[in-house]
Each structure stands twice: as structure tokens, then as C-alpha cells.
Amino acid sequence: MTRSTPASGSAPEPVPASETTTEAAAAPGHDPAHGLAPAPVAVLAADRVGFAYRRSAPVLTEVSVEVVPGRGVALVGESGAGKTTLLRLLLGLTRSTEGRILFDGSELNLGDRARMRAFRRGVQTVFQDPYSSLDPRQRVGRIVAEPLRSLGLLTGGGTARRTEAEARVAEALDAVGLPPDAARRYPHEFSGGQRQRVAIARAVVGHPRVLLADEPVSALDVSTRVRIVDLLAELRETRGLTVVMVSHDLAVVATLCARTAVLEKGRVVEQGDTGAVLGSPRHPYTRRLIDSVPRLPR
Amino acid sequence: MSLLEVSALTVKAPDGRALLSEVSFEVEAGARLGLIGESGSGKSLTALAIMGLPPAGMTVSGSVVLDAPGLPRTQVVGAPERALNGLRGRAATVVFQEPLTALDPLAKVGRQLAEPLRRTRGLRGSPLRAAVLAALEEVRLPERVAGAYPHEISGGQRQRAAIAMALACEPALLIADEPTTALDVTVQAEVLALLDGLVSARRMALLFISHDLAVVARVTDRVVVLKEGLAVESGNLLDIVGEPRHPYTRDLVSSARRLDSALDWGAR
Numbered sequence: 001m002t003r004s005t006p007a008s009g010s011a012p013e014p015v016p017a018s019e020t021t022t023e024a025a026a027a028p029g030h031d032p033a034h035g036l037a038p039a040p041v042a043v044l045a046a047d048r049v050g051f052a053y054r055r056s057a058p059v060l061t062e063v064s065v066e067v068v069p070g071r072g073v074a075l076v077g078e079s080g081a082g083k084t085t086l087l088r089l090l091l092g093l094t095r096s097t098e099g100r101i102l103f104d105g106s107e108l109n110l111g112d113r114a115r116m117r118a119f120r121r122g123v124q125t126v127f128q129d130p131y132s133s134l135d136p137r138q139r140v141g142r143i144v145a146e147p148l149r150s151l152g153l154l155t156g157g158g159t160a161r162r163t164e165a166e167a168r169v170a171e172a173l174d175a176v177g178l179p180p181d182a183a184r185r186y187p188h189e190f191s192g193g194q195r196q197r198v199a200i201a202r203a204v205v206g207h208p209r210v211l212l213a214d215e216p217v218s219a220l221d222v223s224t225r226v227r228i229v230d231l232l233a234e235l236r237e238t239r240g241l242t243v244v245m246v247s248h249d250l251a252v253v254a255t256l257c258a259r260t261a262v263l264e265k266g267r268v269v270e271q272g273d274t275g276a277v278l279g280s281p282r283h284p285y286t287r288r289l290i291d292s293v294p295r296l297p298r
Numbered sequence: 299m300s301l302l303e304v305s306a307l308t309v310k311a312p313d314g315r316a317l318l319s320e321v322s323f324e325v326e327a328g329a330r331l332g333l334i335g336e337s338g339s340g341k342s343l344t345a346l347a348i349m350g351l352p353p354a355g356m357t358v359s360g361s362v363v364l365d366a367p368g369l370p371r372t373q374v375v376g377a378p379e380r381a382l383n384g385l386r387g388r389a390a391t392v393v394f395q396e397p398l399t400a401l402d403p404l405a406k407v408g409r410q411l412a413e414p415l416r417r418t419r420g421l422r423g424s425p426l427r428a429a430v431l432a433a434l435e436e437v438r439l440p441e442r443v444a445g446a447y448p449h450e451i452s453g454g455q456r457q458r459a460a461i462a463m464a465l466a467c468e469p470a471l472l473i474a475d476e477p478t479t480a481l482d483v484t485v486q487a488e489v490l491a492l493l494d495g496l497v498s499a500r501r502m503a504l505l506f507i508s509h510d511l512a513v514v515a516r517v518t519d520r521v522v523v524l525k526e527g528l529a530v531e532s533g534n535l536l537d538i539v540g541e542p543r544h545p546y547t548r549d550l551v552s553s554a555r556r557l558d559s560a561l562d563w564g565a566r
Contacts, residue, residue, distance in 0.1 A: 078482045078485075079482055221337055222510070222511075222557070225553070226553040252557065275563060278561070280563075290561075291487070292483045293512075293561060294490070294510070294516050295512055296512045297535070
């Protein structure tokens with residue numbers, strides 16, 4: 001990382017809207033603090049976003065977070081802190097009431113279908129509960145192939161199209177460590193950990209750049225959890241996938257994400273490199289969070 | 299004589315599959331025991347069998363003996379409902395994982411808390427109201443919670459309310475079944491500290507059920523490890539964490555150790 005840990009609560013510099021390509025990031029003087037290595041442009045960013053339901057107190061206030069390729073971000077905080085809402089904004093599922101969401105440097109417009117399609121190809125998601133996120137009536141092969149069809153990632157037609165889909169599904173299943181015959185089976189035939197692998201296969205089948213995950217391992221047993229964390233770490237290496245995740249499990253965060261943003265009551269109270277934020281927390285809430293984690297006796 | 303004596307407890311599903319096989323352990327009065335296992339290991343089923351509440355269709359065999367002071371020594375397996383009703387709440391009681399399912403959504407917290415207090419202590423009117431407030435205070439809940447419905451308070455407050463209800467009958471044994479799994483880490487720490495303090499202060503026995511070794515280590519030092527209905531290892535928690543003997547325990551400990559070591563900032 002080229003930037004040093006920002007001070008508590010500080011917002012990362014907003015990305016100018018003109019920067020739509022990664023080449024633009026190579027422009028000199030992008031990062032005044034470090035002239036040698038220019039900061040890579042954020043693939044996804046929240047720029048001073050706020051969100052409030054009508055006639056209610058805001059859920060998020062002035063939140064700025066950027067996702068730089070290869071630098072996973074963890075969103076940490078208590079329930080009700082706004083983590084999931086922020087994730088929904090970053091996923092383009094909810095429209096922010098203040099500020100902007102930037103994808104490759106330009107503002108995400110939920111109404112622009114062609115652009116949203118490009119966004120969906122680049123940004124995919126995995127949900128917390130593998131028991132409710134997979135359609136029980138569809139075979140795994142069909143579930144995993146879904147993004148290929150809905151995002152128009154298949155070329156050709158007829159048999160060629162089907163063969164291509166099958167090949168890409170097989171590749172995705174292999175990438176998540178499931179046997180090829182998994183494609184012919186139904187979700188109920190799999191354990192929780194295996195189902196989460198299916199959900200991850202569905203997310204990575206179209207080779208997205210960013211994976212947004214809401215508590216992807218918290219519903220799993222400890223030994224399964226370690227295996228899924230290993231899988232996500234492996235996909236990060238082999239596919240250059242950047243993982244952005246909401247989690248209350250600091251151990252998982254520390255293993256998977258280079259950066260951490262701590263939310264409290266809808267505001268980012270601290271963010272920076274994970275080692276710095278969790279290793280020497282500045283904000284009292286972060287300190288309390290870290291002190292609360294039960295540790296294994298030596 | 300132990301307060302709780304479980305021997306060769308076996309629970310079979312309607313199709314004959316054994317969900318618990320010959321599980322045995324004891325809890326002395328005032329002692330603590332952790333029951334560790336992953337999903338499907340039979341931990342919750344053990345709690346329900348001790349309470350004489352096995353899910354419909356299950357066949358229970360073996361022995362569960364509750365011997366609480368001031369109450370008849372009772373063999374729970376096969377006991378009539380009437381005998382069990384006299385024990386539940388007083389000999390043993392449970393705090394479940396999800397407080398929302400343990401609390402009545404249509405009754406204010408104060409009223410739900412008043413019910414066991416009235417039944418066991420025969421209180422009415424203003425002494426009952428005072429007892430409700432004292433019970434809330436004991437679990438560090440503010441007075442106003444008495445007038446709130448369960449959905450109006452936070453998850454941590456709900457679990458405190460559930461704990462207050464469980465303690466209302468002054469049980470000899472408190473069974474806590476993953477009581478903090480649904481809570482935030484900071485709230486979990488508070489609720490664990492609260493449970494730890496209350497169990498000591500009241501000299502209650504505690505059977506603490508969890509999948510999380512680190513959480514169990516916060517409240518007890520003696521554990522039984524369950525896997526697919528079998529007790530595969532038991533003993534001192536420090537010994538088991540330091541030198542697990544069964545392959546399953548080894549896997550469990552090494553997984554937990556790997557995640558835990560990610561938090562060692564100083565060592566990096």
C-alpha cells in the first residue's frame with residue numbers, strides 16, 4: 001500500500017470522476033505523499049455516502065471507503081452500525097440518499113442498464129446463509145450458470161452455448177473445490193460449507209474483479225469456516241479477486257482483508273491497513289471490539 | 299451425589315438413527331462443565347433430553363438423574379410430565395441461543411419476568427413489582443425494560459431478560475445453550491461476564507454448550523467434546539486445547555488456533 005494509515009475517521013481522497021480507466025491512475029502526481037508509486041485507481045468506492053429511510057435518523061453518514069484492486073476491505077462493526085446497508089449501496093442494490101458510489105471512477109447510475117450490466121460482471125456477491133441463498137428447485141449446474149446467462153457472458157447459440165456454459169460451470173466448481181458431478185445435484189444434497197462453495201462458484205463463474213460478501217463464513221462451523229477462508233484466500237491469489245466483506249469475526253478479517261474500516265452508528269470511525277487498525281486501534285470503539293474477542297488459551 | 303448424572307444417554311430419531319450414543323457425564327452442585335461440538339453433534343439435543351423435552355418422535359434411553367437440594371431425586375428419562383414440571387425451572391433451566399424465540403412477543407418483559415417470580419415465591423402486588431425490578435437490576439437492565447416488548451429492546455438486552463427469567467426460579471443447574479452466538483462480540487463479552495458472575499454469586503452449576511472453544515474457555519475449565527452424538531474426548535480444557543488426542547478434537551483445535559493466531563499482532 002502506498003498510503004500510510006489515515007488518521008482516525010479521515011476520509012480517503014475522493015476519486016475524480018474523470019478517471020474511468022486504470023491507465024488514468026498512472027498520471028503523475030496522483031498521490032502527492034508518495035511520488036514514486038502512484039496509487040492504483042479504486043475499482044469501487046463510496047464517496048461521502050449517506051443513507052436514511054424516510055423520516056428516520058440516518059443509517060449511514062458521510063461514509064467514504066475505497067476498494068483498490070488486490071486490497072480487500074473489511075467492514076467491521078456492531079449490528080445496526082450500517083455495515084450491511086453500506087454493502088448494499090456498494091452492490092448497487094440500494095440507492096444512497098447522499099453522496100455517490102463510484103465504479104471504475106465514474107458514478108454508478110442504477111437506472112443505466114448497460115452500465116449496470118458491466119458493473120455486475122465486475123462485482124459479484126456471496127450471502128451469509130447458504131441455506132437461503134440457493135434456489136432449492138434448481139440443480140447446482142443451473143444455479144452456477146445463472147450469471148453467465150443473465151449477464152450475457154455466453155457467446156454463440158444452441159449447442160455451442162450450452163457447451164460453453166457447462167465448461168465454465170465445471171471450471172468454477174473446480175475452482176471452489178467441488179467435484180464435477182456436483183452440477184447435476186440439488187442444493188439440499190450438500191452440507192452448509194459445500195453450499196457456500198456453490199454460492200462462491202456462482203459469484204466467480206463470470207470472473208468478477210470484486211467479491212462483496214456479507215458475513216460469508218459466520219453461519220459455518222469452525223473447521224468449515226477455516227476451509228472457506230482458505231478458499232477465498234486462494235481465489236484472491238489465483239484470480240486476482242478483491243474481497244470486500246462485512247464481518248464481525250476479526251480473525252477472519254485479519255486473514256482475508258488488507259484494509260479495515262470500522263463503522264459505529266453509521267459513521268466510519270477508523271480505517272486503514274488491517275494490521276494497523278486491529279494491531280494498534282485508535283478509536284475507543286475499535287479497542288473495545290478487539291478486547292471483546294474471546295481468545296483461545298495458550 | 300452429583301446434581302446431574304447423565305449415563306449412557308442415547309437418543310434415536312424416528313428412523314432409528316442414533317443422534318446421541320451412550321453419552322455420559324456428571325455435574326456436581328456448583329460445578330461447571332462445557333459441552334463442545336459443531337452443528338449436528340447433539341449438544342442441543344443433550345440439553346433438551348436433560349430437561350425432559352426431547353423433540354417429538356425421538357426415543358430416549360439411558361439415564362438422566364437430577365438431584366437438586368429440596369427436590370426429589372428424579373430419573374428424567376421416562377418420567378411423567380407432572381414430575382418434570384416440578385423440576386423445570388428449579389432443578390434445571392435453559393437459556394437458549396435465540397432470545398427472541400424464548401420470549402413471548404406479545405407480553406412486556408416485566409410481565410414475563412413476573413410470572414416465574416409469582417409462581418415460585420408466591421409474590422403479589424408491590425413486592426412482586428420490586429422483585430421484578432431487582433431481577434432486572436441483577437442482569438444490569440434498566441427499569442424501563444420492564445415496560446418494553448421484546449422487539450423494542452436490543453438482542454443483548456433480550457438475552458439478559460431471558461437470563462433473568464431463567465434465574466427467577468433459583469435453579470440449581472443453569473444450562474446455557476450457545477447463549478452468546480447470536481450476539482455481537484462486545485455484547486457477547488458483557489453477557490459472558492454477567493453469566494460468570496451470576497453463576498458464582500448464586501453457587502449455581504453451569505452446563506455451557508458452545509461450538510466455540512475460546513468462548514467456553516471464558517466460563518469453564520472442564521469440557522466434553524461431542525461429535526455426531528458421541529462423546530469423543532473429555533477432561534480439562536487446557537489439556538485438550540494443548541494436547542488434543544482424538545482426531546476430531548485435533549481438527550477442531552487446529553482450526554480454532556489458526557483463526558485465533560490471525561489476531562496475534564505483536565508476533566508479526
